[in-house]
Amino acid sequence: MALAAGLLSFATLTACNKDGGESGGFSKTKSGIEYKIFKKVGNKYEQREIGAEGDPTYKDRIGKFLTGYLSYRTGKDSVLEDTRKKLNSVVPLPLVELKQKGTPEEAFSLLQPGDSGVFRFQADSLFKGPGRSVPGYLKNSGNVVVMHLATEKLIDEAAAMAMQQELQQKMMAQQQKEMMAYASEQLKKDDVVLQEYIKKNNLVGMKKTPSGMYYQVTKPGTGPKAKPGQTVSVNYMGTLLTGKMFDSSEKSGKPFDFPLGQGQVIPGWDEGIALLNKGSRAILLIPSTLAYGQRGAGADIPADSPLRFEVELVDIK
Template sequence: MLSKTKFLLPVLAGALLLQSCNDKDEFYTTADGLTYKIYEKDESGEYENKGKVSPDDTTGAKIGQVVTMQMSYKNAEDSLLFDSREQNQPIMIPVMEPTFKGSLENALMMMSPGDSGVFKVNADSLFAKTFGQPLPPFIKPGSQLTFFIKAEKIQSKEAAIADQQKMFEQQMKEAQARAEKQIKIDDDKIQQYIKAEGLSNMQKTESGVYYTVKEPGKGPQANAGDQVSVHYKLSFLDGKQVESSYDNPMSGGQPFTFTLGQGQVIKGWDEAIQKLKEGSKATLLVPSPLAYGEQDRGPDMPANSILRFDVELVKVNKQ
């Protein structure tokens, strides 16, 4: 969780940090070559340039501690490559031994809780010595990356892990509340769809998946822990087909095989397939929280998509 690979984050867009800071304030450079501006709040709550930080200053983060921060960074062309605020949560980075002179680790050790800073770091050294990866094509050799950092907390690794756990628990509660609200919205849409399409003999699982068995199977009942093979056609309620196992070149048109009830597939499948016997053909209508939920998987799978699966339970291998 708390590793320096946290720096290697997806390219995102968003507003820069430190918008209240005056870009005309002076930059300073350490003896190791790190260019910086650090701001601290004055008595009135306004940020002011902290000035030159003495090499003997020990008030910043120390090796072994974890800095909880908001961070963004740009390349030499002033293109924003990452902004943690787009993730709606701060990031946590442990302070390690500097991997080169003028490194980002040096920058963290110059900051105190509440400080904001702008740091220019050599891109070649950062990727070669800190990340151990080649320079990406969108970053020019010999250029600098400009980091904008707001240090929210500086604490021990143990305290940071405890905070991280609390944050995850809160996020899970919030996500569950949104899912409960969304499943009611989806249920109304599914009922309207069932009526409009004239689908008959629809049943509803405990969690909210609608299903109808079109051709009952004569084989064994599928249960959690069984290995099952399923053919399917996936479509949206508007009729647009997304994919089909029958003509999937990756699988050679073979049915999809997985272990039921082990979280290897979406929740709607784990629950609804257990309602079928080997040989059954059925239609499943899966509300988005039991499919891919809030995940936006691109134009082929927008967030909160209700899914229709026309399935055939080809084989049940009892375990």
């Protein structure tokens, strides 16, 4: 269960809680976990205690999954993760045979369906082993890791797998939505920058494509245009808008070959080269959303950088 494992990992490495350094009212397990557990009785919640040996009914739940909402906070109440806000859904948590105490898995074992709990871990106890140390932001916020968990019900493995698949699809859809919103906003910013660059450099005759790329044919070619799937040979020089060159076909001493329209180059190249006849030379001004976007490219191309390319379509193979 990749999602549940990821949540466990996140809880183990980074979580904390709004109770911060206050420990009043908490009980403690033999392994050192401080906890408050509340059981719903009618419309109210009542705090309940767990015996020193843990919940004796847990053995009947091993192998199943407990659904619940998780949230993690620093000791200064900074939210690190909140599945309710992020997914608007409970997540499946595996109930396993405990091989190590003092872990989030042990905290899960103390809960019955319908319980709510707050669990405080000393950060030092969770960062044992070679090469592991407590992150500074945890040390500076109380050196504790606290997890909130509000549970709903037990489900079997098949139901948990179905839930995980649904959650993964939901997360992918949300990420796609966020990426599209970001790209739309960034394209507006890039367009302002590109228009200013065109005006400043007196690039008369630049044309704009629907995608937001600008281009100008500086030397028309007489040959055909390339079709998607055909291999094209291109001489080029790429620069930032500051004028700094980051790449050129002269470095290899020969044109660069690639299949057009197959996604093997940045989108601005697939679109821009397709506009040219064989033998043409052109300037392409490519917004960052059609170039290297948020990630940039190595040390030479920063994130969100519009680019300028001078290209020549040498051949179509």
